[in-house]
Structure formats: C-alpha cells, structure tokens
Amino acid sequence: MPTPAPALDAPPSTAAAGPLAIGPHTVRPPVVLAPMAGITNAPFRTLCREFSGGKGLFVSEMITTRALVERNEKTMQLIRFDASETPRSIQLYGVDPVTVGKAVRMIAEEDLADHIDLNFGCPVPKVTRKGGGSALPYKRNLLRAILREAVAGAGDLPVTMKMRKGIDDDHITFLDAGRIAVEEGVTAIALHGRTAAQHYGGTADWESIARLKEHVPEIPVLGNGDIWSAEDALRMVRETGCDGVVVGRGCLGRPWLFADLVAAFEGRDDFARPTLREVADVMVRHATLLGEWLGDEARGVVDFRKHVAWYLKGFSVGSEMRKRLAVTSSLQELRGGLDELDLDQPWPAGADGPRGRTSGNNRVVLPDGWLKDPYDCAGVGEDAELDTSGG
Secondary structure, three states: OOOEOOOOOOOOOOOOOOOEEEOOEEEOOOEEEOOOOOOOOHHHHHHHHHHHOOOOEEEOOOEEHHHHHOOOHHHHHHOOOOOOOOOOEEEEEOOOHHHHHHHHHHHHHOOOOOEEEEEEOOOOHHHHOOOOHHHHHHOHHHHHHHHHHHHHHHOOOOEEEEEEOEEEOOEEOHHHHHHHHHHOOOOEEEEEOOOOOOOOOOOOOHHHHHHHHHHOOOOOEEEEOOOOOHHHHHHHHHHHOOOEEEEOHHHOOOOOHHHHHHHHHOOOOOOEOOOHHHHHHHHHHHHHHHHHHHOOHHHHHHHHHHHHHHHHOOOOOOHHHHHHHOOOOOHHHHHHHHHOOOOOOOOOOOOOOOOOOOOOOOOOOOOOOOOOOOOOOOOOOHHHOOOOOOO
8 A cells, every 4th residue: 555645734625525326325435436448447446446445436447238238258358346346337338229228137137237337428439430428418319218228227226327518519418418317217427527529638627517416406416527636526526516526547557546535535634645666566466466357467467568657657767667667578577677666766746647648629520410410310220339348
C-alpha cells in the first residue's frame, strides 16, 4: 500500500453525497470505476478494490451483447469475476433491442452478474459508425426500445446506463435520454460531461451533470469527467449535486486513487503519495495478476506494457529506460528494470493530472442518414452488432 500523504492543515471538505443505491445494492462511498476497454479487466478491478478496502462499485470492461449471446470465448473470459467481487457488475454494448434483451436475460437466468450497465457513451468510430455508444441516444425510440427490453429481461437485477451529453453541440440528447430512462425503469444514470465529438478533449461540462440531476430527480445521477484526484470528486458532488462519481482515466496507473476516494468521502485526509519503490511494487503485482488471469506470464507482461507510462508519469525516469520497460516480456525483466531506477524518489508534484486519451473536436462517424430523423430507427438491426467485445 502506498504511503499516505502527510496530514493536511485542515481536513478536506466532505461532500453531501451519501450511500448510493443501485437497486438492492448499497455503494458506500458513492464511487464507481468506469468501464474501460482493455483496462478494467478482473486484475485491474482487483487492484482498485484492494486499495479501496472493498468499498465502491467496479464495473467490467464493455461487453458486446452479440458476442455474449453467441458465447464468444474471449467474451466469456471477460465476464469472469473473482469470488471476492460483489456486486458483480457488467457493462453491455448493444444496438439491437432483441439482442440486448437476449443478453440481459442470459445474465439474469445464468446468474452471471448482479448489476447491468448499458453503454451509451463510447465515442470511438468503430462503435458510433454502427449507431452504438454515444451515437445511439439520438434515436429516441431506439433508446427506449433497448431500455425496455433490458429492464424487462433483467428481472430483479438493476439496470443502469452511462451516456454523454450528445453527439455534438448541435445534437444534444442527455435530457431527453434521461427522461426516457426514468420512464423505462432504469435505476441510475451516469453522465460524462462531454459530447461524442469532444472524445476526451477539452474540459468536461459539469454543469450538464447538474442539469440532469435537476431533470431526473427520481433516480440517482452520477457524474463522470475530469476526476483526477479525490479533491476533484468532492468538488464535483458539491458543484453539481450528483449522487456519486464515476472515475475513468483518473485511475490509469493510479489504482490507489480509490483509497483516496474512500478517505475523502469519509472525511479523512490520509491520501496516498507513494514513492517510486511502492509504485514499482504495484506495477509488478499488476503484471503478475494479468499473467495469472491470462494463464501465461509472458502474455500478462505484454498486456501490462500499456500501463507503464501511466504508472511512471511524473517520476524521473529516462526515455531509454521507459522504452525498455515498455517492451519487457517477463516478470523478471520488468522487476529487474524497475530495480535499476532511483526507487527512493518521492511522489512527484503535479503527478495527478490528465492521463490517457486527450484528443477532441473529432468528426463523429455515424451510419448514413443517422441525423435525418431523431426518432426513425429504420436500418438498425442485429447485423449492426459488433461481434467482438472490448469497446
């Protein structure tokens, strides 16, 4: 566990948000790990959960409904949960209401999860060009049909949804989508305060989160976007009145952020400020967990490579060593390279800033004629479903 930071002169101002109710599940503190393709697999969820002391909600990476229904081998591995994970949370992506309904019923009938989240926020072209992710809420009737099938198929399982403000500034959908969600029995909504066109660029619009909270007071609203530290999470709750926060890129290379979030919401100030030695230990553990999960050490270390730069951000590590660590193929090689560093380096100032993708102002790739009618769903069917999982 990384070393807690020295006590602050005054404790952080606690947020007003209390426990978050997701159907029968109480999430205390109201903190959720955002689904991220290729990131929030079982090993990363384990790390985050360990740092949080088991508090919070940790969602799987995005699962494609068609691949789930067809029992794709990769997909079935992605939905494997550790015995200690509770509640088990799956995020589904789908475009066809019938396929979404089948997937949800499969989860409910086979006891594959305890909570289902629906993805209407992904902005990547391979998703939006099929009418999925952040493109889908523009088609109001299609959104309603998918939510209706999902809620009906889920039985006693709570169904939530994550979305963005809209496709772009000329096609804002979050208020209409929020009202449809309430009418169709969705349990909670998470809003990323960006449009699809923004991707991850610019600054998240937290005011839109406040507007959604006012618009749908019947159910919890969670805020997402630009939470890089525990202080950001408290500020979001104070400024927007949201019922909880969803943390995505802020925890890349920072799984101990969930320890900070728990501390902040509990009114404590013992935030983690790990030395490079402690970060290195977490890196090796992360790679080890990936190898165990994949059943092959080398595959685990190769999969870990994308995390190296995030973990080392802010520390004094030469470019050649960074490149070397990013191409390691064994735990011994990874550990050996890390041991050559000055591991006594303290937590660097300013290391809590943005990480991950930051591109913005992108043209959103959509199906032909998608924007002609916000209600017509013609041309969207099962063949629009992606056949692989992971975003």
